[in-house]
Amino acid sequence: MSDEKKFEAFHREQLNKNEEIQSETVKDRSGHKIDQADDNFLDMSQSEIKGKNQIEKKLLEQLDELVQQGATLERQEEVTELHREWLTYSWPNYTEDKHLEIINMYEADERYRDYFGEDRTQELITAVKHVLL
Secondary structure (H helix, E strand, O other): OHHHHHHHHHHHEEEEEEHHHHHHHHHHHHHHHHHHHHHHOOOOOHHHHHHHHHHHHHHHHHHHHHHHOOOOOHHHHHHHHHHHHHHHHHOOOHHHHHHHHHHHHHOOOOOHHHHHHHHHHHHHHHHHHHHHH
């Protein structure tokens, strides 16, 4: 299988995971269509996907630090900024209101909590709400 075909298969697998997690919830509550986010994802280059994955890794590390060492305003701001950067890879038009809406969805829907893990998700919810509200 060529590198291009492998990359396309990877894109499709990630997209299917995202759709399974987000489903109709994103269409109904966040104000943008999942198809638009899907299009943005499918258009991402290997380097953009690598960048998104690096930000996700940093975000998870920072969330682990919050869980293990407790929250400080600086850590919460960093987590919020990393989460914003991570979201903007898929969202064409980021706003703080949309960011808060997705955080509310994390709080309401266990599928989102499963993605990051319960403790990490709770820290993310707390951090984003503290920083943006």
